[in-house]
Amino acid sequence: MATAVTEDVVDYDEALERYDPVMGLEVHVELNTATKMFCGCATEFGAEPNSQVCPVCLGLPGALPVVNAKAVESAIRIGLALSCQIAPWCRFARKNYFYPDMPKNFQTSQYDEPIAFEGHLDVEVPAAIGDGTEIFRVEIERAHMEEDTGKSLHVGGATGRIHGAEYSLVDYNRAGIPLIEIVTKPLTGAGKRAPEVAKAYVAALRDLLRALGVSDVKMEQGSLRCDANVSLRPRAAAGSEQETVPLGTRTETKNVNSLRSVERAVRYEISRQAAVLDRGDRVTQETRHWHEDTGVTTSGREKSDAEDYRYFPEPDLVPVAPTPETVERLRATLPEPPSQRRRRLQQDWGYSDLEMRDVMNAGAVELIEETVAAGATPAAARKWWTGELARRANAEGRAVEDFGVTPAHIAELDGLVRSGRLNDSMARQVLDGVVAGEGGPTEVADARGLELVQDDGALEAAVDKVIAANADVAQKVRDGKVQAAGALIGQVMKELRGQADAGRARELILAKLG
């Protein structure tokens, strides 16, 4: 398969008129343990190729694996945070396959005895009607322990892809890093919002895993990866239940490496499968690859049946049997659930639903929390992080964190505004200076000579001068057209090179022309 074939797609809204999407999401999360799942090799990202390998993770004859205690604890904590039951006894299993990314020719995983099962995660999605949000409950089937695979470089062929490659080069540093695979039950009932639900679920899971402190959860580095299973079934006839219609054939889309891609990939797959079904063809059960650049999925290998993996219990490892005491000790270490924390913070900060959503979309919850803790008002913290910095970040295609602006800086800036030293436009100039690396807010304000004119005498003189020079406008204000005062305030600000308190200038102008 040398070239990707462009496939037919159906307009998304049209597809939804005829079909009901069902999703299953599999998320792999790399734990942030210091060592691998079954050996003491380090797990550092970006190390020299094959520098973090040993007889165990290379699968050399006679090497015996031993389970990482912390990885098991992290797995149990993840299970508990997802409201799962924890297996009192479970085993690892060998998943046999022939692909050089695992030197053992099998991946040590869990099969029919996962460490955690039957849970759920509530995610917030935009409401079906109106501007608010509503809760969508994602049912969790299982969370199990396994190990990551090595990384392959494909040589020869034009694209660096496996197709057409002459040979491949493998680095086993990643092979054996602890992975937790979290699998949802089929998600039904999302309807048109399926892509949004998928994105919101992965985002909520990422927040949860971050709060647990069990992973770096960096999608761009692959420490959080999502495979999206999508199938379509015909819309139920009027009067009959959608849930009674059997599920269609699913595809599994891999290589979905950002939250935005999760949403786009699900949306694309719905449109593509609808076109296949509209033609009267059948959807092929297969693995597909998401292409971020072109926004399409292409066919990969056909999916092996589960039996082909010839799963069997791993004879080199003994069962994992967490005692109830262990489970309760770990339960006591769980952080406040992110959704509950968000509700508490929204209440503390007095934000509207819409304001809170903006803050969440900008990924600024933690930043604002730290800024408020550093002394800023919640309103100012929100204004600077989401109004100013997130806007700049969007415009420049950068991340808010990349500006070098800290919560302490924003709190200091807010202090300068509240003490009356700076007005809003001056504060923005100070922020420019901080972003440019000129120092902290006070330092920048001092260096740039930014300070409001506090002296009423100077302000009054400027007001008098502006009124005299704009007699016609002044007359309008005297005649009761108060909004005309705006033009005069602008002139006064200009007169004082922006370093005046606009509110005070307005008071003086209206007093003189009242």
Add this chain to the structure above:
Amino acid sequence: MSALSRDDVAHLAGLARIDLSDAELDRMVGELGVILESVAKVQEVAAQDIEPMSHPLPLTNVTRPDEVRPSLGAEAALAGAPAQEQQRFSVPRILAED
């Protein structure tokens, strides 16, 4: 256990990336069949009251602390590789041309 068919062996050979001639396939059907029959005899011994086991010792929770131990080093790790390049294991073409 039902007898192993020639198709079963061909399927397994495909998964194992082993190219078997027709004669070899015929021979393997017979040889693997004997092995399966021998293993099946164990089931005659296993009684209802014996739980299947995956490990001979009745142990659980054998773990190690999450502490880094020295790795082999890339040179030693690659020493046994039939081919290497860029400090990586070089492996033959993974997918057949299609």
